[in-house]
Amino acid sequence: MNIEIIAASPRKESVSYRLALFLQQYIATTTDHNVNIIDVREWPLPSMQQEVYTNTEKAPADLQPLAKRMFDANGFIMVTPEYNGTYTSALKNLFDHFPKQSRKAFGIVTASPGIMGGMRASQQLQLFINALFGIGSPHMLITPMVDKKFDAAGNLLDESFKKNIDVFVKEYLWLAESLTPELQPAI
Numbered sequence: 132m133n134i135e136i137i138a139a140s141p142r143k144e145s146v147s148y149r150l151a152l153f154l155q156q157y158i159a160t161t162t163d164h165n166v167n168i169i170d171v172r173e174w175p176l177p178s179m180q181q182e183v184y185t186n187t188e189k190a191p192a193d194l195q196p197l198a199k200r201m202f203d204a205n206g207f208i209m210v211t212p213e214y215n216g217t218y219t220s221a222l223k224n225l226f227d228h229f230p231k232q233s234r235k236a237f238g239i240v241t242a243s244p245g246i247m248g249g250m251r252a253s254q255q256l257q258l259f260i261n262a263l264f265g266i267g268s269p270h271m272l273i274t275p276m277v278d279k280k281f282d283a284a285g286n287l288l289d290e291s292f293k294k295n296i297d298v299f300v301k302e303y304l305w306l307a308e309s310l311t312p313e314l315q316p317a318i
Contacts, residue, residue, distance in 0.1 A: 137222060
């Protein structure tokens with residue numbers, strides 16, 4: 132299964148990116164799934180898109196590698212900071228360039244140096260996933276004080292947070308695997 136973790140912060144020194152790094156490493160080493168990070172900072176998408184890229188070939192040449200990853204993904208984990216009570220505009224802009232993500236699994240991960248951990252952004256992401264025709268895992272990973280939980284290299288600093296991660300990953304993978312027909316046993 133192909134899982135794309137969307138690192139949604141456009142900031143150069145993003146602290147939420149630490150969490151994306153950790154999740155990629157964690158899932159890649161504990162499962163057989165292919166796990167990559169789409170970092171919005173690496174893909175200069177225009178802010179206004181007149182045409183949705185309906186397949187890889189319809190995307191401009193410089194965005195075709197991104198388009199291939201978006202189309203090949205069986206599921207997404209969106210890792211975003213909270214900006215003014217919601218997720219980043221860079222996250223929405225990314226998905227606006229592609230068709231609906233019908234029946235794909237979505238995991239919600241929010242992060243903040245504050246004590247709320249992006250709680251309000253998580254609520255907005257649930258609505259966004261519905262608009263994309265995706266299926267969101269009800270188990271979210273809300274991460275307060277992210278800068279104290281993960282270092283710049285994505286290493287977990289706060290072992291007490293590991294249980295939250297384990298529950299999120301287990302439940303997200305159950306959903307994603309359930310929605311991926313090729314992973315289902317033949318009857």
